Amino acid sequence: xxxxxxxxxxxxxxxxxxxxxxxxxxxxxxxxxxxxxxxxxxxxxxxxxxxxxxxxxxxxxxxxxxxxxxxxxxxxxxxxxxxxxxxxxxxxxxxxxxxxxxxxxxxxxxxxxxxxxxxxxxxxxxxxxxxxxxxxxxxxxxxxxxxxxxxxxxxxxxxxxxxxxxxxxxxxxxxxxxxxxxxxxxxxxxxxxxxxxxxxxxxxxxxxxxxxxxxxxxxxxxxxxxxxxxxxxxxxxxxxxxxxxxxxxxxxxxxxxxxxxxxxxxxxxxxxxxxxxxxxxxxxxxxxxxxxxxxxxxxxxxxxxxxxxxxxxxxxxxxxxxxxxxxxxxxxxxxxxxxxxxxxxxxxxx
Amino acid sequence: xxxxxxxxxxxxxxxxxxxxxxxxxxxxxxxxxxxxxxxxxxxxxxxxxxxxxxxxxxxxxxxxxxxxxxxxxxxxxxxxxxxxxxxxxxxxxxxxxxxxxxxxxxxxxxxxxxxxxxxxxxxxxxxxxxxxxxxxxxxxxxxxxxxxxxxxx
Numbered sequence: 136x137x138x139x140x141x142x143x144x145x146x147x148x149x150x151x152x153x154x155x156x157x158x159x160x161x162x163x164x165x166x167x168x169x170x171x172x173x174x175x176x177x178x179x180x181x182x183x184x185x186x187x188x189x190x191x192x193x194x195x196x197x198x199x200x201x202x203x204x205x206x207x208x209x210x211x212x213x214x215x216x217x218x219x220x221x222x223x224x225x226x227x228x229x230x231x232x233x234x235x236x237x238x239x240x241x242x243x244x245x246x247x248x249x250x251x252x253x254x255x256x257x258x259x260x261x262x263x264x265x266x267x268x269x270x271x272x273x274x275x276x277x278x279x280x281x282x283x284x285x286x287x288x289x290x291x292x293x294x295x296x297x298x299x300x301x302x303x304x305x306x307x308x309x310x311x312x313x314x315x316x317x318x319x320x321x322x323x324x325x326x327x328x329x330x331x332x333x334x335x336x337x338x339x340x341x342x343x344x345x346x347x348x349x350x351x352x353x354x355x356x357x358x359x360x361x362x363x364x365x366x367x368x369x370x371x372x373x374x375x376x377x378x379x380x381x382x383x384x385x386x387x388x389x390x391x392x393x394x395x396x397x398x399x400x401x402x403x404x405x406x407x408x409x410x411x412x413x414x415x416x417x418x419x420x421x422x423x424x425x426x427x428x429x430x431x432x433x434x435x436x437x438x439x440x441x442x443x444x445x446x447x448x449x450x451x452x453x454x455x456x457x458x459x460x461x462x463x464x465x466x467x468x469x470x471x472x473x474x475x476x477x478x479x480x481x482x483x484x485x
Numbered sequence: 486x487x488x489x490x491x492x493x494x495x496x497x498x499x500x501x502x503x504x505x506x507x508x509x510x511x512x513x514x515x516x517x518x519x520x521x522x523x524x525x526x527x528x529x530x531x532x533x534x535x536x537x538x539x540x541x542x543x544x545x546x547x548x549x550x551x552x553x554x555x556x557x558x559x560x561x562x563x564x565x566x567x568x569x570x571x572x573x574x575x576x577x578x579x580x581x582x583x584x585x586x587x588x589x590x591x592x593x594x595x596x597x598x599x600x601x602x603x604x605x606x607x608x609x610x611x612x613x614x615x616x617x618x619x620x621x622x623x624x625x626x627x628x629x630x631x632x633x634x635x636x637x638x
Contacts, residue, residue: 296573296574299570300543300570300571303570303587303588303589304498304543304570304588304589306588306589307498307501307570307588307589307590308498308500308501310589310591310592311500311501311503311504311505312500314504314507314592315500315503315504315507318507337589337591340589340591341591343589344587344589362617363617366594366616366617366618367591367593367594367617367618
């Protein structure tokens with residue numbers, strides 16, 4: 136379809152010039168063939184935006200709009216586009232006549248004559264100061280948010296360390312109190328009870344030491360715990376040969392203390408009933424994964440189960456059964472060959 | 486053993502210190518003093534000249550155990566063993582200390598560690614790898630030839 140704009144209108148010689156003059160978009164045209172590309176035309180919107188009079192801008196290069204904070208790199212990009220006769224699209228910090236800076240979203244395009252020679256560059260300018268300010272505010276807000284999040288993480292880590300430290304110190308204090316009272320106690324039964332409590336607290340202490348040593352605070356390595364536990368037990372009973380057959384098994388940290396206590400009771404039980412003092416014996420602990428379960432076995436080579444097939448339900452056995460319930464585990468005592476095999480079987484997760 | 490190892494206990498929790506005193510004696514060592522804060526720790530280390538100082542990080546005057554340990558280790562020739570719940574806060578060189586026992590420790594772990602360190606000091610060389618619960622600093626690993634031990638195994 137033919138361009139219909141050239142149809143005559145009353146009082147208008149050149150409809151393009153009239154339109155460019157009237158538009159609210161700031162426009163300027165520079166002479167591409169004259170030295171230093173002087174401005175040959177600006178519309179009224181350009182004058183409103185920059186605050187200059189027409190006679191102050193005609194004949195000058197556009198760089199008078201630049202100022203101290205104009206980005207030299209952006210200016211270089213603009214010069215390169217002009218040199219290569221290409222269109223360009225960039226955000227440039229410019230300055231009004233009164234010195235006030237504004238963000239200029241500048242678009243320039245070359246205008247060619249019939250022979251393909253560039254005769255003009257036409258530029259349009261939009262004041263995007265408000266958009267730039269919004270962007271900057273958004274960026275600042277994001278940076279602030281990141282800083283706050285980082286601070287919160289640092290606070291949380293510091294708090295965790297502090298709590299960890301206090302828990303460890305308190306466990307140490309409880310342990311020392313128990314040991315001190317054990318030393319003062321003459322009565323054998325009381326002493327045995329205190330010793331049992333001490334071994335339970337020590338098992339929990341061993342858990343806590345391990346939990347915070349690992350990088351993963353959510354998981355607990357059962358094999359390492361058992362090695363630690365037996366490292367402490369074995370030096371008290373040199374005559375017992377301890378055999379560990381441990382697969383690496385991780386459980387949830389929340390299950391660590393109950394499982395540790397249960398294993399501690401089973402080991403204690405084996406020492407009390409299966410491994411008489413001053414008799415060489417063998418204690419075997421196995422951990423393995425079997426059909427979606429973790430199986431922990433504590434085996435001694437002692438006299439075996441009582442005639443009834445069950446142990447007297449003492450305090451240790453009572454709490455082991457309760458802990459097994461909590462862990463949704465099953466606990467069984469089977470005849471070994473010789474001795475007793477205690478089997479704790481708990482569901483594996485994941 | 487020629488003579489029992491003399492031990493200075495630097496610990497602000499008195500009940501722990503008393504119990505530690507029992508463990509020291511049970512390990513065949515001899516407790517020569519007890520300090521609650523860093524100033525008296527350094528002073529007692531100078532006057533009593535112990536073979537070994539057992540030092541907590543947190544003392545009555547704040548988290549001053551590391552600085553006190555460094556002063557003691559660089560001073561009279563006592564070796565320092567940290568006993569702390571704050572293992573992660575210790576500097577990488579352990580402030581010149583020979584090692585660390587993490588709290589909560591067991592009485593057995595402490596007795597084993599003291600017996601082991603007594604052998605190391607007496608012979609100038611380790612009888613074997615450190616017992617469970619005791620971690621040695623790099624400097625003392627090489628001083629007592631524990632690294633050579635590991636290679637020989």
